[in-house]
Amino acid sequence: MWNDVWLVAGKDLRIEWRSRVTFSQVLPFALLVLVLFGFALDANRPVLDAATSGLFWITVLFVALTAVQRSTSLETTDGARRALLLAGVEPAAVFLGKALAVAVQLLFVEVVLVGGVIILYNAAVESFPLLVATLLAATIGIAATGTLLGALVAGVRARETVLPILLLPVLAPVLIGATRAFDDALGTAAVDGWAWLGLLAGFGMINVVLGALAYGVLLEET
Amino acid sequence: MSAPADSVTIVSIIRLRAAVALIGRFPALAGIDLEVGEGEVVLLQGPNGAGKSTLLRLCAGLVRLESGEGEVLGHDLRTSRPAIRRSVGLLGHDTALYDDLTVRENLEFWAAASRADVASVTPAMDRIGVADRLHDVSVGLLSAGQRRRVALAAVVVRRPQVWLLDEPHAGLDPDGRDLVDELVGDAARAGATVLVASHEVDRTLDLATRRVVVAGGTIVKDVADVE
Numbered sequence: 001m002w003n004d005v006w007l008v009a010g011k012d013l014r015i016e017w018r019s020r021v022t023f024s025q026v027l028p029f030a031l032l033v034l035v036l037f038g039f040a041l042d043a044n045r046p047v048l049d050a051a052t053s054g055l056f057w058i059t060v061l062f063v064a065l066t067a068v069q070r071s072t073s074l075e076t077t078d079g080a081r082r083a084l085l086l087a088g089v090e091p092a093a094v095f096l097g098k099a100l101a102v103a104v105q106l107l108f109v110e111v112v113l114v115g116g117v118i119i120l121y122n123a124a125v126e127s128f129p130l131l132v133a134t135l136l137a138a139t140i141g142i143a144a145t146g147t148l149l150g151a152l153v154a155g156v157r158a159r160e161t162v163l164p165i166l167l168l169p170v171l172a173p174v175l176i177g178a179t180r181a182f183d184d185a186l187g188t189a190a191v192d193g194w195a196w197l198g199l200l201a202g203f204g205m206i207n208v209v210l211g212a213l214a215y216g217v218l219l220e221e222t
Numbered sequence: 223m224s225a226p227a228d229s230v231t232i233v234s235i236i237r238l239r240a241a242v243a244l245i246g247r248f249p250a251l252a253g254i255d256l257e258v259g260e261g262e263v264v265l266l267q268g269p270n271g272a273g274k275s276t277l278l279r280l281c282a283g284l285v286r287l288e289s290g291e292g293e294v295l296g297h298d299l300r301t302s303r304p305a306i307r308r309s310v311g312l313l314g315h316d317t318a319l320y321d322d323l324t325v326r327e328n329l330e331f332w333a334a335a336s337r338a339d340v341a342s343v344t345p346a347m348d349r350i351g352v353a354d355r356l357h358d359v360s361v362g363l364l365s366a367g368q369r370r371r372v373a374l375a376a377v378v379v380r381r382p383q384v385w386l387l388d389e390p391h392a393g394l395d396p397d398g399r400d401l402v403d404e405l406v407g408d409a410a411r412a413g414a415t416v417l418v419a420s421h422e423v424d425r426t427l428d429l430a431t432r433r434v435v436v437a438g439g440t441i442v443k444d445v446a447d448v449e
Binding site for chain 2: 074079080084
């Protein structure tokens with residue numbers, strides 16, 4: 001199964017690399033959002049400091065929506081979803097491969113955004129291990145949930161607008177947990193970030209398992 | 223014990239009994255009885271919306287058998303759809319190609335995904351007449367006819383036991399149409415079973431051992447030895 005996971009992930013990442021959408025469109029969009037949040041709140045510096053973690057993760061969620069939409073459309077545009085079924089690829093492998101590719105794209109953008117909040121918002125990293133662990137755990141949860149819900153709405157006519165309505169509320173625990181953990185990592189609030197990291201890890205694991213089990217049903221045409 | 227050399231053993235590759243399949247709530251197939259043997263080339267005819275494409279997709283294990291019975295290559299259409307899918311090659315209306323990958327990358331991906339020999343990709347491209355200069359061109363830059371040829375190459379690479387071709391001549395130039403005929407002939411001679419849904423009646427009749435007319439989700443005519 002793992003060969004298929006790498007095969008699907010490699011294919012999605014190669015397509016992303018060729019199209020350069022993440023690099024040339026999504027990344028500038030994400031940085032622009034950070035800059036605009038900065039413009040909106042810079043007059044009140046304490047508010048900006050306190051909101052840095054939340055603004056970071058809201059921006060990540062916007063990026064995740066784009067990444068998941070693109071990942072879903074790769075398989076729905078020209079019948080590739082059906083061809084994957086015919087090829088006999090394990091649905092769990094398709095799910096894990098696609099989630100892995102989304103996660104890699106998100107991590108790339110997140111690393112740049114961390115640099116963005118350090119430079120634009122004057123944020124300081126107090127716990128590097130907590131920051132990295134939060135990025136990894138939250139990204140796994142976002143990618144798994146997004147890939148699963150992307151497949152759920154793949155057959156829906158207005159999936160571009162339905163996906164955010166479904167995905168954003170489901171990702172609320174990630175937003176809360178990742179923001180609290182980041183607050184601790186950046187030293188902007190006195191919270192136990194490692195405890196919130198536990199929530200993120202649990203959320204991620206549940207959605208990875210759920211996705212691997214349910215993706216086959218979602219891939220089926222009827 | 224082996225059969226006498228001159229005996230004829232008819233192996234049923236596709237067997238449907240009162241097969242019903244729904245598209246949404248619409249009964250696209252409303253009780254199909256069909257039996258197709260090894261090496262047969264069956265031409266499916268009928269007006270648009272008759273159920274030809276649904277019949278092909280049912281045989282590919284992509285559409286659920288709602289009621290009735292069905293087997294493909296001995297696998298039950300209700301319980302063994304994954305095994306059926308791995309054994310058939312379907313050329314549908316979609317090409318299932320990724321625009322941002324090259325022709326070669328697309329075919330290598332689908333070969334690897336379907337456990338076919340990746341080394342057979344280059345011979346398949348040559349067989350299908352995809353020019354050398356196009357092997358490393360993004361599929362998104364190809365014409366509709368060229369895309370169709372690449373999609374056909376993806377079926378060839380799989381070496382399926384059952385070929386399910388939905389309007390395989392559509393969008394192809396005369397050379398491409400001749401090529402489809404050659405491939406169907408080669409597949410049948412190699413023992414594969416071929417179902418072709420086509421409006422190119424005259425062209426496909428030359429290859430067909432049988433003509434099945436579908437209308438309103440049922441078979442209204444089944445003529446053997448059409449030549």
